[in-house]
Amino acid sequence: MSQIARSPKIYDVCIIGSGAAGGTAAKVLTEGGLNVVMLEAGPPLNPEKDFKEHLWPYQLPHRGVGIGGNLKHELNDEFMAPNGAWEIEGEPYTSAPGSRFRWFRSRIVGGRTNHWGRIALRFAPVDFKSRSTDGMGDDWPVSYQEVAPYYDKVESYIGVFGTKENIPSAPDGIFLPPPRPRCTETIIKSACDKVNVLCIPSRLAVITQPVNGRLPCHYCGQCGRGCLTASNFSSSQVMIPVAQKTGRFTLITGAMAREIVVGKNGKAEAVSYIDKATRTENRVYAKSFIVAASACESARLMLNSRSSTFPDGIANSSGALGRYLTDTVGSSGAGYFPQLEKMPPHNHDGVGGMHMYVPWWKFDRRNDFLRGYHIELYGGRGMPGVGEFDDVCEEAEGYGLDLKRTCRRRYGTFIGFEGRGEMIPNEHCYCDGSPTAA
Ligand SMILES: Cc1cc2nc3c(=O)[nH]c(=O)nc-3n(C[C@H](O)[C@H](O)[C@H](O)COP(=O)(O)OP(=O)(O)OC[C@H]3O[C@@H](n4cnc5c(N)ncnc54)[C@H](O)[C@@H]3O)c2cc1C
Ligand code: SF4
Numbered sequence: 001m002s003q004i005a006r007s008p009k010i011y012d013v014c015i016i017g018s019g020a021a022g023g024t025a026a027k028v029l030t031e032g033g034l035n036v037v038m039l040e041a042g043p044p045l046n047p048e049k050d051f052k053e054h055l056w057p058y059q060l061p062h063r064g065v066g067i068g069g070n071l072k073h074e075l076n077d078e079f080m081a082p083n084g085a086w087e088i089e090g091e092p093y094t095s096a097p098g099s100r101f102r103w104f105r106s107r108i109v110g111g112r113t114n115h116w117g118r119i120a121l122r123f124a125p126v127d128f129k130s131r132s133t134d135g136m137g138d139d140w141p142v143s144y145q146e147v148a149p150y151y152d153k154v155e156s157y158i159g160v161f162g163t164k165e166n167i168p169s170a171p172d173g174i175f176l177p178p179p180r181p182r183c184t185e186t187i188i189k190s191a192c193d194k195v196n197v198l199c200i201p202s203r204l205a206v207i208t209q210p211v212n213g214r215l216p217c218h219y220c221g222q223c224g225r226g227c228l229t230a231s232n233f234s235s236s237q238v239m240i241p242v243a244q245k246t247g248r249f250t251l252i253t254g255a256m257a258r259e260i261v262v263g264k265n266g267k268a269e270a271v272s273y274i275d276k277a278t279r280t281e282n283r284v285y286a287k288s289f290i291v292a293a294s295a296c297e298s299a300r301l302m303l304n305s306r307s308s309t310f311p312d313g314i315a316n317s318s319g320a321l322g323r324y325l326t327d328t329v330g331s332s333g334a335g336y337f338p339q340l341e342k343m344p345p346h347n348h349d350g351v352g353g354m355h356m357y358v359p360w361w362k363f364d365r366r367n368d369f370l371r372g373y374h375i376e377l378y379g380g381r382g383m384p385g386v387g388e389f390d391d392v393c394e395e396a397e398g399y400g401l402d403l404k405r406t407c408r409r410r411y412g413t414f415i416g417f418e419g420r421g422e423m424i425p426n427e428h429c430y431c432d433g434s435p436t437a438a
Contacts, residue, residue, distance in 0.1 A: 011037040011250070014271055014286035016257045016301065018042075019111020022292035023235025024154075026243040035248045037284050039255040039273050041293075042083055042107035045114065045236045050082045051226025057385065079385070081226040083108035084115035093296075101327075103296065109253060110236025111294065118223060118232050118353055119376070120160045120205040122151050122171045124363075134370050137326070144171070158233040159207035159214070161351075165200050169372065170359040176208045178355065179219070182348055184380035184415045185356040187337065198361040202376075205233035206351045214238070221382055223352025232352065252284070260289060260305040260314050268314065295325070334379060334416035341413050348381035348412070360421070373421025381412035 012034035015022045022038060029036050057063045060078050084106040095101040106112040125144035130137045148171075155174040162175035178201035181189060185199075192199035206217050217231040230237035243249040254276040261283065263269035270283045291298040299322040303313035313321055360372035389407045396406040 008270075008283070008285045011035050011284065011286040013037075013288045013290060014039065014284055015290045015292055016271060017111060017291070017293035017297070018109045018240060018251070019106070019235055019292065019294060020113050020116075022290065023110065023113070023239030023243075025290050025292060026249060027239045030243040030246040030248045033248070035250075036243065037250040037252065037286060038243075039257050039271060039284065040109050040251065040253050041256040041276070042109060042111075042253065044251075044253050045082075045109045047226060047228055047230075047237065051228055052079050053220060053222045053225045053228055055079075055225075080224055081114040084112065105294065105297070108236070109240060109251070110234045113234040114226065114236060115224070117376075118205045118351075119357075120155070120158070120173075120203055120233070121374075122173055123147075124169050124171055126168070126363075130371070136370055157212070158205050158238060159209075159211040160203055160205050161201070161208050162203035163201045165198075165359075167198065167200070167359055167363075169361075169363040170200075170203075170374070173203065175203070176211075178202070179208060179217075179350050181356050182350060182380055183343060183346060184337075184340070184412075185354070185377055187339075188358075188377055188415065189356055192358060196361075197358060199356055199358050202354045202357040204351060204353050206353070207231050217351055219349040219351065221349055221352050225352075227352075255282075257293065257301055258304065260291070260301065262305070262307040262309055262314065266309045296322075328420060330418055330420040332416060332418035334414045336410075337413055337415055340380075340415075341409055343412070346381070354378060371421065373419045376418040376420060377415065378418065379412075379415035384411065 013029055013036045015025050015036060015038045018038055018040040026036055026038055062078060086102055086104055088105055088107060093103055106115055108114060126133050128140040128144050131139045152174050159176055160173060161178040162173060163178055164172040166172065189199045207214055209216050215229040215231055223232045255273045256276055257271050257273045259272045260268050261270040261272050268289050270285045272281060272283050275282055291301060293301055302315055303322050305314040354377045356377055358375035360374050362372060392406050392410050396403050
């Protein structure tokens with residue numbers, strides 16, 4: 001046996017997963033003086049190579065639509081930040097008969113923070129006490145007041161724009177100045193004002209002023225393609241590099257954790273992982289473990305960590321592990337606004353997301369369903385993407401000048417609304433297990 005095998009290095013902490021949770025834990029713990037090892041199932045991220053923020057569709061081999069490969073692309077095509085997909089080869093999953101649960105996963109350093117929408121909302125006080133308020137779900141063991149100082153800390157560090165509005169369903173935070181509303185958003189805002197529906201500046205983790213050495217947003221509007229200046233938040237660009245600078249951080253990529261190994265004393269002592277490149281099984285040892293592989297993956301890993309001490313999986317004395325998943329669900333629709341056809345060409349630039357949104361506005365009324373939702377706005381004259389003019393082709397057959405004229409006339413005339421909350425029929429899942437904020 002080699003010397004290494006007899007005396008493996010024992011880290012203070014092993015973190016599984018490098019996304020929002022893992023990256024933040026790595027930053028805080030390494031800055032606090034601990035030696036941390038992180039296992040990440042995906043490859044490292046290389047912004048210079050991986051990000052396509054400033055490319056045109058015609059600069060990509062398939063105009064950005066993607067061809068599949070290891071990750072079967074649908075939402076995420078060649079244009080998007082890499083390695084986020086609904087289906088991943090070699091990682092199948094099933095869902096209950098009759099359900100339409102679809103599971104978006106990211107396999108790359110930074111996890112889903114490379115692909116998220118950067119909408120950075122706080123839970124409202126009522127979200128922490130839902131059982132006591134409406135009898136459904138469970139109260140959290142902590143209150144909004146206890147968590148609020150940590151929201152302050154995170155927002156100050158990552159940078160979130162917004163405005164203070166004093167709305168009970170959307171608590172205020174520490175905000176950078178928001179960008180000005182776009183043309184399409186002013187149409188919705190004035191319509192909302194007429195019917196007493198709230199419409200306020202959105203709250204996105206995009207910096208509009210320099211923060212901790214990061215440059216402010218240059219309004220290219222392409223956040224979903226990655227951000228070379230790290231002006232939007234991702235764990236890969238904002239948390240992990242800070243941990244790396246401490247010299248107390250070891251990142252092992254391509255490492256799929258398979259089991260948390262329990263020692264003779266009944267405590268976790270190692271993680272057994274598969275090195276995806278060599279297909280070999282290895283172990284890392286640590287005194288403590290943080291399972292941050294996303295809600296469903298973390299549950300799967302813990303259920304797979306069976307031992308004589310924990311025959312039903314580790315940390316599962318309640319039997320609740322892997323059950324009672326609640327998701328943030330969404331549903332969307334878009335409408336054609338004829339008045340936009342007459343709008344002269346104008347600057348639609350901005351952040352890669354909405355500048356205005358509709359928070360839950362009926363928080364003080366009795367509704368015929370529990371809780372609520374917010375409405376995200378999209379549309380207008382953004383950079384045309386693949387399939388942008390599909391519906392035009394349905395209206396105007398053929399090709400040539402007529403088709404081009406119709407495309408020009410229809411370009412930017414749609415405004416979309418995406419409702420996101422707990423009481424909307426489940427169409428898809430981005431967030432696996434995060435309760436809704438609005
Ligand atoms: C398209 C999209 C849009 C979204 N928009 C928003 C939004 O606007 N606002 C919002 O609040 N939330 C949004 N979310 C949700 C948000 O991104 C997630 O809630 C958040 O990233 C969860 O963080 P996490 O650390 O738990 O998991 P993740 O960020 O998913 O990170 C988990 C990491 O663990 C790794 N991993 C998994 N299994 C293993 C294993 N066995 N071994 C080793 N590593 C493993 C993964 O590769 C991944 O890197 C969005 C998500 C998506 C996909
Ligand atoms: S819109 Fe701003 S934050 Fe988004 S990719 Fe462009 S520069 Fe980065």
